[in-house]
Amino acid sequence: MQYRSFNDFKTSILGFGCMRFPIDEKGNIDEEKTFNMLDKALENGVNYYDTAYPYHNKNSELVLGRWLQTIDRDSVYVASKSPVWLINNIQEFDEMLNKQLERLQVDHLDFYLLHALNAERFNKLCDMGLFEHLADVKASGKISHIGFSFHDDYEVFEKIIKHYPWDFCQIQYNYMDINYQAGDKGYELAKKMHIPMVIMEPIRGGMLANVPSEIKELFNSYDDNSPASWALRWVMAHDNVMCVLSGMSNMDQVVDNLHTANLDLNLTDRQEKIYKEARALFNKRIQVNCTGCRYCMPCPFGVDIPDNFKVYNEGFIYDLKDKNKKEYQFIDESHRSNVCQKCGACITKCPQHIDIPHMLEMITNTYQD
Ligand code: SF4
Ligand code: SF4
Known part of the structure; x- marks a missing residue:
């Protein structure tokens, strides 16, 4: 040591x-x-x-x-x-x-x-x-x-x-x-x-x-x-x-x-x-700058914000877009990105200053058929 x-x-x-x-x-x-x-x-x-x-x-x-x-x-x-x-x-x-x-x-x-x-x-x-x-x-x-x-x-x-x-x-x-x-x-x-x-x-x-x-x-x-x-x-x-x-x-x-x-x-x-x-x-690969600190949680509507970001990032980092579509389905329906009501309550809590509702919308568009 x-x-x-x-x-x-x-x-x-x-x-x-x-x-x-x-x-x-x-x-x-x-x-x-x-x-x-x-x-x-x-x-x-x-x-x-x-x-x-x-x-x-x-x-x-x-x-x-x-x-x-x-x-x-x-x-x-x-x-x-x-x-x-x-x-x-x-x-x-x-x-x-x-x-x-x-x-x-x-x-x-x-x-x-x-x-x-x-x-x-x-x-x-x-x-x-x-x-x-x-x-x-x-x-x-x-x-x-x-x-x-x-x-x-x-x-x-x-x-x-x-x-x-x-x-x-x-x-x-x-x-x-x-x-x-x-x-x-x-x-x-x-x-x-x-x-x-x-x-x-x-x-x-x-x-x-x-x-x-x-x-x-x-x-x-x-x-x-x-x-x-x-x-x-x-x-x-x-x-x-x-x-x-x-x-x-x-x-x-x-x-x-x-x-x-x-x-x-x-x-x-x-x-x-x-x-x-x-x-x-x-830098070429990461899509959302989320560290998983969970300061943004809980979301009043139930979205598991860092979980959605993790699945999304990993899809890009590991070239696992198809696999991660399945991972996204593993997130409980009540915690998925599409549950976001854009209330904005999470935004000021994020030390990484991520535009959380916007990114969640992108994730929804990527994974929902
Ligand atoms: S903006 Fe979306 S994710 Fe953030 S607290 Fe509101 S509903 Fe939850
Ligand atoms: S506060 Fe920001 S960095 Fe931390 S988990 Fe939530 S979105 Fe990710």
């Missing part, structure tokens, strides 16, 4: 994202499998575990808390996030933090983030006077480092990062998203300001793990590491990155990611060129 030292902490370059734990037939987190994966990560040097209040229908913090009881809590960094959309005043912020500490069965969080900040949420927090309050929260010992995770345009990122002396921040970043949201510009700004970054969506919600054959061949022309490994390595190679989060769902992914975290992270010129070529090949 490789580590990054910043200020008073030293984090493993690979972090465990606790939002995609394995689930059982009933849809609950499979705790035995999850604990095995967490144990494996810990045994191999992963010391950063990232959860959040809403993950897994609010069960992620509880499960992680139970796992923490089985290990030396002080051997790891625990990160969670304040669900700022549910918070309307300082008292609610404090109550939520206390509740999260209780759920995680810890007396402090090493890293605490204001979750998924955008312009609207940031303005609300400013009006609440939250930033004046954060020093007191840190002084109480309940939070060691304060940061924010982010989904909005670069201009908003710049405003937020310059507003407060953050200990760290978290952005979506991968070899496809260099000009998206904070992107390269956001990375460079944080580096200049000496604010280390945690990276989320390094594999773009799994999209960069299942790449089309021409991209896989391109990677294999250099080495036999997996496409997911190529995606992670690109992010890990950035020196202002303190930790790259991967939402691991099975042991194979844990093993593959641990392998990546041991690779040489100094990219050669040829590797850099391969990433550029892969980006160009991908």
